Amino acid sequence: MGSLRKTLMAVAILGAWAGVGSALFVLVTPGKEQVQAMLKEMPGQDSRSREEAVRTKQLVLATLQEAAATQENVTWRKNWLSSGSGGKSL
Numbered sequence: 854m855g856s857l858r859k860t861l862m863a864v865a866i867l868g869a870w871a872g873v874g875s876a877l878f879v880l881v882t883p884g885k886e887q888v889q890a891m892l893k894e895m896p897g898q899d900s901r902s903r904e905e906a907v908r909t910k911q912l913v914l915a916t917l918q919e920a921a922a923t924q925e926n927v928t929w930r931k932n933w934l935s936s937g938s939g940g941k942s943l
Contacts, residue, residue, distance in 0.1 A: 883891070920926065
């Protein structure tokens, strides 16, 4: 009888907290208009900033490709691959 009472009490407490959580969620969740306003304020939503981000990524990629194609790097990679030493120089 005691374990049944404890179980019912635990279920009642969990149910009460679930109700409180649901009520808070409904109260705190923003409306559709507010969500749209927040999305417009986000930096990634502006077309100019998106274009700048794309351009920056292109420049970084071009710089990395240029650095990988330098004669020194090409020679080092060929030596590393042919020696099989795992990149350790002696």
